[in-house]
Every structure is written in structure tokens, then in C-alpha cells.
Amino acid sequence: MCENRPTFITEAQVEELLTWPAVYEASEQALQSICEKRTSDSQPSAKQPPRPFVELERRNGLAFSMLGYIENYRMQSVDQGKVFDTLAHKIVTAFTKNGQLAKPLPVIIATVFLFDTMTGQLKTIVEGNGVTAWRTAGSCMVGTKYLYFDRNEKCKSDKVLGILGCGVQGRIHAIGISTMFPISEIHLWNRSVAKAAELKKELESLAGTFKSKHVKIFIHENVRDCVKTADIIVTATQSTSPILFEDMVKENVHINAVGASKDHHSEIDLKLYRNSKLYVDSWTGGKTELKSLDCPIEAEVGEIITKSKALTQNQRTIFHSLGMAVTDAVVAQIAETLYLKKKSTF
Ligand SMILES: NC(=O)C1=CN([C@@H]2O[C@H](COP(=O)(O)OP(=O)(O)OC[C@H]3O[C@@H](n4cnc5c(N)ncnc54)[C@H](OP(=O)(O)O)[C@@H]3O)[C@@H](O)[C@H]2O)C=CC1
Numbered sequence: 001m002c003e004n005r006p007t008f009i010t011e012a013q014v015e016e017l018l019t020w021p022a023v024y025e026a027s028e029q030a031l032q033s034i035c036e037k038r039t040s041d042s043q044p045s046a047k048q049p050p051r052p053f054v055e056l057e058r059r060n061g062l063a064f065s066m067l068g069y070i071e072n073y074r075m076q077s078v079d080q081g082k083v084f085d086t087l088a089h090k091i092v093t094a095f096t097k098n099g100q101l102a103k104p105l106p107v108i109i110a111t112v113f114l115f116d117t118m119t120g121q122l123k124t125i126v127e128g129n130g131v132t133a134w135r136t137a138g139s140c141m142v143g144t145k146y147l148y149f150d151r152n153e154k155c156k157s158d159k160v161l162g163i164l165g166c167g168v169q170g171r172i173h174a175i176g177i178s179t180m181f182p183i184s185e186i187h188l189w190n191r192s193v194a195k196a197a198e199l200k201k202e203l204e205s206l207a208g209t210f211k212s213k214h215v216k217i218f219i220h221e222n223v224r225d226c227v228k229t230a231d232i233i234v235t236a237t238q239s240t241s242p243i244l245f246e247d248m249v250k251e252n253v254h255i256n257a258v259g260a261s262k263d264h265h266s267e268i269d270l271k272l273y274r275n276s277k278l279y280v281d282s283w284t285g286g287k288t289e290l291k292s293l294d295c296p297i298e299a300e301v302g303e304i305i306t307k308s309k310a311l312t313q314n315q316r317t318i319f320h321s322l323g324m325a326v327t328d329a330v331v332a333q334i335a336e337t338l339y340l341k342k343k344s345t346f
């Protein structure tokens with residue numbers, strides 16, 4: 001059926017091609033696109049059904065199917081003037097015991113398929129672990145800007161970042177947030193302290209590329225010490241019970257909730273949810289995947305970006321980045337566009 005073999009983009013190529021400004025810009029477009037209350041015709045739009053999943057209980061595994069279409073979006077830092085549309089399908093698995101294998105594998109393994117939007121033919125296969133990591137951090141960066149940095153004048157100076165969980169997601173969030181925002185201190189906690197120490201070393205070696213070059217990095221043996229001065233927190237563990245409680249955090253804190261064990265809201269205690277304003281990446285995701293969380297959802301971040309809903313000034317915020325097909329689509333699209341551009345210059 002395919003006239004040509006699909007292009008194949010490897011993880012190493014994805015890492016070489018992605019940049020934080022491009023991922024930020026693309027994530028902002030994607031978060032706006034799923035917002036139903038359109039405020040202008042130039043706004044991107046998208047379709048993204050709830051993602052079905054199958055659970056492999058005896059193997060501690062989950063597999064998700066994430067299909068999305070986004071049109072009328074722009075990525076100036078990738079191709080100035082071009083209006084993009086992307087049809088993508090990501091298949092992603094989460095096998096929690098992969099790290100314990102004789103030959104350890106990542107917990108998350110993903111592949112993104114990109115289709116021609118005129119004919120429906122498969123055009124490109126992108127290895128999807130890098131895409132998943134960068135796009136999750138991209139969404140949290142957009143959430144952090146709109147829900148925290150834009151909140152009030154007090155939020156404009158250098159800030160303290162707390163990272164709970166120093167695996168793939170914790171690492172990429174620490175790098176992305178410190179690259180795009182003024183972060184003066186990064187505090188790290190991981191269940192096994194060795195991984196936090198490894199990440200500290202890596203972040204120190206990258207500090208020259210961060211917005212605040214003199215960033216100080218600390219590791220902690222417990223969550224309370226890690227988050228006590230934090231203005232922005234990322235929870236990125238597979239914990240199945242709460243690790244973050246209300247009495248541990250500052251009044252005005254912003255939390256990006258990423259970890260998604262079987263229950264998507266297990267890392268944060270219910271009292272902290274109820275005494276914060278809760279935002280999601282999409283209503284579709286929130287209504288299905290946070291159904292068992294007994295706390296009202298305030299809005300989608302897209303509604304704040306498009307100003308169809310206002311943000312309260314002084315509040316504690318939680319952004320639940322549940323994961324969206326259209327953020328995978330736009331980040332895989334960056335990789336494909338830059339890969340083909342590079343290939344055509346040789
Ligand atoms: N929202 C989204 O879009 C996405 C969410 N995720 C979710 O993010 C989480 C992290 O994924 P990823 O970084 O790829 O995985 P990694 O395996 O790289 O990291 C997992 C982290 O969780 C920690 N951990 C595991 N069990 C516990 C526990 N019981 N209590 C505290 N910490 C624990 C590990 O600590 P240790 O080093 O000690 O084992 C490690 O720091 C997962 O829940 C995953 O499903 C992933 C991708 C996208």
C-alpha cells in the first residue's frame with residue numbers, strides 16, 4: 001500500500017533534533033488546540049479521543065493507544081511561516097518491573113506513527129521514548145508559565161525547583177524547566193539516593209546551558225526536606241501511595257503532577273488536592289483518568305492560555321499532565337520536519 005518505505009527516526013536522532021524552545025512552542029500550540037472554546041480562527045484545533053488501554057495485571061504492564069489529529073498550528077522556531085497539520089498514533093507501554101530485568105529496560109517504551117494528512121499513508125515511524133519525555137516536560141513547562149510565572153509579580157524572580165523522582169521524567173523536567181525559566185536552586189529526591197546523586201552530577205555539567213547559570217543543586221534523603229523551600233515541584237515517580245502532603249509545601253506552590261501508576265493521582269495526598277486549584281492538560285483526560293479523584297477540576301491549561309478562563313492570583317496550583325496524543329504529534333512533527341530538512345541539505 002505504501003509507495004515508499006516509511007522514514008525511520010531513531011531515539012538518538014530525536015535527541016539531536018529536539019530543542020527546548022521548539023518543544024515549548026509546539027506544546028503551547030497543542031494545549032490550546034484541544035480547548036473547545038475557540039477565541040479566534042487562527043487558533044489551532046485538534047481531535048483526540050480518550051485513550052483506550054489494556055492492562056496486563058500479571059506482568060505489571062499497561063499499553064495505551066493514543067491517536068490524535070491537530071491542524072492549523074505554527075512552530076516558528078522549526079519552520080517560519082509554515083502552517084502544520086499532523087495525524088499521529090502513539091502506542092506506549094508502561095511495564096513497572098522493566099528496571100529489574102537482568103538486562104534492564106526503560107519502564108516506558110513508545111513508538112509514534114505519522115501519517116500523510118492528504119492520503120492517510122504511513123510516512124514516518126519515530127522511536128517514541130524521547131518524544132514522550134520531552135513532550136511531557138513541554139506540557140509542564142507551559143503549565144508552569146501560565147499557572148505559576150504569570151500568576152503575580154512575586155513569581156517573576158529566580159525560583160526554587162523540587163524534583164521528586166529522578167528517573168527519565170524527573171531528569172527531563174529538571175533540564176527543561178531550568179533551561180526555560182530562572183531557577184536558582186534545584187532540590188532532588190529519589191527513592192534510591194544514588195540516582196539523585198547521578199542526576200545532580202549531570203545537572204551540574206549542564207548548568208552553563210540553563211537560564212540561571214549559577215544554579216545550586218541539592219540532594220535530599222526525604223521528600224519533606226526536598227520540597228520545603230520549593231516554588232515549583234514535579235512529582236515523577238511510580239509511587240502507588242501519596243508521597244507529597246499539604247503540610248510539606250509552601251502556600252503559593254505550583255505542582256506539576258506527572259507520575260502515573262495504575263491510578264493517575266496516587267502521588268499527591270487528597271487534602272493537598274482539595275486545598276489547591278487543579279488544572280489538567282485536557283478535559284477528556286481529566287474526566288476519564290481522574291474520575292476516581294474526589295476533587296473538582298478548575299480548567300484545562302488551554303483555557304488559561306486563550307483567556308477563556310481567568311486565573312486566580314493567589315493560589316496553590318496543581319497541573320496534572322496526564323499525557324496527550326496531540327503533544328506527541330507536534331513533538332514527533334518537530335523531529336520529522338528537522339530530520340527531512342537536514343537530509344535535504346546533504
Ligand atoms: N503524565 C505523562 O504524560 C507521563 C507519565 N509517566 C509516568 O511518570 C512516572 C515516571 O516515569 P519514568 O520517569 O519514565 O520512569 P523511571 O523508571 O525512569 O523512573 C521511575 C521513578 O519512580 C521511582 N519509584 C518507583 N516506585 C516508587 C515508589 N513506590 N515510591 C517512590 N518512588 C518510586 C523510581 O525510584 P528508584 O530509582 O528508586 O527505582 C524512579 O525515580 C511513571 O509513573 C510513568 O508512568 C511517564 C510518561 C509520561
Ligand SMILES: O=C(O)C1=NCCCC1
Pocket residue numbers: 092093094108132260322323324
Ligand atoms: O502519555 C503517556 O505517554 C503516558 N502516560 C501515562 C503513563 C504512560 C505513558
